[in-house]
């Protein structure tokens with residue numbers, strides 16, 4: 001049985017979030033500079049998106065550039081932005097053919113104009129697709145997202161269009177960038193780091209975390225399937241007891 005066949009098709013996470021990490025270290029291992037690793041990482045993204053479509057995942061959120069990543073050396077930031085423009089422009093037609101809808105979360109206005117425009121174009125091209133929603137987290141950080149949401153909510157209270165007593169978990173969620181997506185059931189991080197680096201702090205409240213030592217450019221379809229199988233072997237209790245969960249199922 002190959003790895004894909006071991007997946008239980010009745011228990012596929014609807015939403016998987018990925019922190020793709022380790023491009024720089026991968027390149028260093030090859031004696032190349034960090035940018036080479038980012039280029040190679042695009043091949044992994046392509047494969048994982050295909051795999052997600054194949055197994056029937058509905059939402060895939062990929063952390064591509066964090067707010068903190070703006071603090072990297074200028075040459076690396078510039079190269080990443082160029083790579084982003086080139087990748088979106090090359091991949092958009094294929095994404096469209098495969099029924100993938102491209103969306104983005106983050107402080108998109110802070111992206112270079114060429115990048116912002118390419119992104120808007122690709123999102124427009126793919127907006128009617130329904131197989132998979134691919135969400136790129138770009139210039140994204142959860143603390144930025146939550147702060148922005150809090151400001152919006154406070155403004156509504158100030159204007160009198162919202163009463164403080166009506167602030168609920170659902171209302172807060174409806175002010176986040178992810179308002180149109182269910183919370184991820186599974187979060188994958190590559191490269192052996194065990195942290196969430198300011199990614200989806202609210203939305204990952206009850207996600208299962210899957211860590212692998214593989215560096216992102218080495219993370220391919222079978223690794224993605226392994227992560228799903230790992231998820232399927234867990235018991236999600238949501239605060240209840242194991243006995244209660246057994247009774248429910």
Ligand code: IPE
Nearest residue numbers: 020021022023024025026064
């Ligand atoms: C992840 O790889 C890609 C981005 C953050 C853009 P890194 O660039 O963080 O690679 P490492 O972690 O330094 O190896």
Ligand code: IPE
Nearest residue numbers: 019020021063064065066197
């Ligand atoms: C997290 O990776 C951000 C992205 C994958 C885009 P980093 O490599 O930037 O995170 P830290 O610095 O190791 O926490």
Ligand code: MG
Nearest residue numbers: 021022023024
């Ligand atoms: Mg890193």
